[in-house]
Amino acid sequence: AQTVTQSQPEMSVQEAETVTLSCTYDTSENNYYLFWYKQPPSRQMILVIRQEAYKQQNATENRFSVNFQKAAKSFSLKISDSQLGDTAMYFCAFMKQPISSGSARQLTFGSGTQLTVLP
Amino acid sequence: AAGVIQSPRHLIKEKRETATLKCYPIPRHDTVYWYQQGPGQDPQFLISFYEKMQSDKGSIPDRFSAQQFSDYHSELNMSSLELGDSALYFCASSLGSVNEQYFGPGTRLTVT
Numbered sequence: 088a089q090t091v092t093q094s095q096p097e098m099s100v101q102e103a104e105t106v107t108l109s110c111t112y113d114t115s116e117n118n119y120y121l122f123w124y125k126q127p128p129s130r131q132m133i134l135v136i137r138q139e140a141y142k143q144q145n146a147t148e149n150r151f152s153v154n155f156q157k158a159a160k161s162f163s164l165k166i167s168d169s170q171l172g173d174t175a176m177y178f179c180a181f182m183k184q185p186i187s188s189g190s191a192r193q194l195t196f197g198s199g200t201q202l203t204v205l206p
Numbered sequence: 207a208a209g210v211i212q213s214p215r216h217l218i219k220e221k222r223e224t225a226t227l228k229c230y231p232i233p234r235h236d237t238v239y240w241y242q243q244g245p246g247q248d249p250q251f252l253i254s255f256y257e258k259m260q261s262d263k264g265s266i267p268d269r270f271s272a273q274q275f276s277d278y279h280s281e282l283n284m285s286s287l288e289l290g291d292s293a294l295y296f297c298a299s300s301l302g303s304v305n306e307q308y309f310g311p312g313t314r315l316t317v318t
Binding site for chain 2: 120129132134137178190191192193194
């Protein structure tokens with residue numbers, strides 16, 4: 088079974104500053120995907136970024152980037168130029184590589200990090 | 207862009223009643239997932255479907271059942287509701303199983 092650990096229940100950052108959220112995971116799988124989702128007060132789950140384990144290059148989406156360390160089983164999220172709208176609960180999630188197109192794999196989530204961006 | 211649609215958005219039921227939650231995936235998405243998120247918790251996977259066939263099963267109680275229909279929409283049927291079933295229920299969809307899961311806005315179920 089896979090486990091995902093987010094050791095920072097709460098974090099805060101000043102607007103326009105940079106913040107890094109931590110995530111570690113445990114798995115015996117070699118092929119898998121990692122994700123960051125954000126859940127603002129509306130409770131909508133919004134995909135932030137995705138990383139394939141076989142890719143060495145870290146994923147980037149505008150102000151969001153990850154630091155993926157496969158050997159260390161670490162997957163941190165860096166938010167640059169933080170904005171008030173980034174205030175949300177951030178969940179790290181793991182998904183095993185599907186063995187076929189029909190094997191719809193579940194996401195396993197961490198416990199989340201509540202990020203507050205301060206004006 | 208079209209998103210995942212869930213209905214109803216809010217539902218209040220009494221103990222031992224039944225509830226049906228509906229999910230309409232993003233057009234052309236063939237895979238549907240159901241998650242349950244209790245208060246202050248992370249989402250927990252319940253069940254998934256690919257091309258109308260059950261694909262993966264998580265911690266779904268025997269009182270719950272689900273299916274995916276020919277138009278790819280899915281329904282989660284919940285019977286003999288308990289207070290502990292009060293939660294936010296998310297449906298997510300994806301195009302195939304290797305692509306990202308996009309979540310709907312959720313159905314908030316309250317059991318009294």
